[in-house]
Amino acid sequence: MFSPVSPVRAYERVVEQIEAAVFGGQLPPGSHLPSERDLMTQFGVSRSTVREALRVLQSNGMIQSRAGDPRGPLVLAASPVALHKSMTRLARTSSMSLGELLQFRMLLEGSAYLLAAQLHTASQLAEISAALDTMTTATDYTAFSDADVAFHDAVARATQNTMIIVCSTVVRGVVLDLIEDHLAHATDRQALMTRYLKHHTEVLEALRARNGSLASQLARRALYDSYASYLPEADRAMLTPLLEN
Amino acid sequence: MFSPVSPVRAYERVVEQIEAAVFGGQLPPGSHLPSERDLMTQFGVSRSTVREALRVLQSNGMIQSRAGDPRGPLVLAASPVALHKSMTRLARTSSMSLGELLQFRMLLEGSAYLLAAQLHTASQLAEISAALDTMTTATDYTAFSDADVAFHDAVARATQNTMIIVCSTVVRGVVLDLIEDHLAHATDRQALMTRYLKHHTEVLEALRARNGSLASQLARRALYDSYASYLPEADRAMLTPLLEN
DNA sequence: CCTAGTATGCTGGTCTGACCAGTAGACTGA
């Protein structure tokens, strides 16, 4: 009959109102909030309360305060940094395993290649191809790795799907964070690079032929081959269902 | 030669230290932080600064403060609520079209059914089946809709993958928000419910038979049939590549 | 003896008022 209630703090109300204004289109990205002292009269609360609200919004990546700026706090464009942060946090506290992340990345990239194969434009294909060229001619591992990232980014962008782009970037970043110590001690870095190049060449070929299912399968297989070894034996079973076509 | 620097606020340092203590295993979930007044002496800052730091941690879902609790702020277990929040924020900024969201939902649910078919346990299958039963016997649309949500949630949970669970929930919520006015004016609600029931029955059958690719294809087809009509003609092409098997 | 009720000493939430350093734009001088 009745539903539970919880006390609503003043700063939460302030957050809600500002959030609503940002989502509602008043306060577009690039615009500025009134100064803290203005806000405290508008909301009828003290500056501490206003500041706590602004801290929350700032930690969510919605605004940015600069000391001394007479224009007030800046409203930021939506960006995936907050998403990245919370995902990293979740992954760090081991409530999300590397296996889960790899599983997700396989289904994400698998679908990305499927879509990219059918939807890509000539310039997008050229971009992907250029990234592969850079990888081929890269001398040190850092340049190679950067080009690798560019390759995957270009494929994700070719899908034209924001969610795929963002999630791919974030998940890839978190996965790399989790295994970076393994990579640092890799002795066979040269063999690794060779294998990567082979995979990427094959998948680019499939993209060019607009063979979506082939590209997708190659991508998932490549991910499995590259990362399964970092997983406990038992966890690899959760990836194999994604290898079938 | 030099890298850019940015001023580090006092409250940020406080956040860092507390975060490190939580990630480092001191301060496990369920334990309590010292009181704000204790923290202000330990960190050598004022209470405002401590409170701003605590607000940041709270908005990240790491701690929870209760007025009057003599034990101090509670350290929470990692949960996907923060992930959910930041993802919703990103999806809501209207920089994402309904077409993109549907595309993402199709690939997400498609993979979810694929995994669920192969990994589900008996109790999870029972849960899914129970949700379908509730849908069948539902009298009003609200109860039907709730059971529908429960059905999809149960399938997502059967994948055991946090990312899939969170993303599915978020994307489904945002999609429903975007088309809720269409649904409110739906005249053929009865036909809609009948079609949903048929789809769900079929897909449950495929899950029970552990036929992943069939379940996946049925799910994607069902999504397309249900939602493509809300899309501009031109945008439907972006969904069709996901219908192939 | 046990229990209901109260008293206490903490907690977090909010407010006030103050000071400092940083910023941008107006102002001033050469």
Next chain:
DNA sequence: TCAGTCTACTGGTCAGACCAGCATACTAGG
């Protein structure tokens, strides 16, 4: 015209105060 200074704001931080909420210790009545 332009370099430099001035000014009026900004956000960051601090100190001290008050209130309501919670758990515990205590106390009075059975």
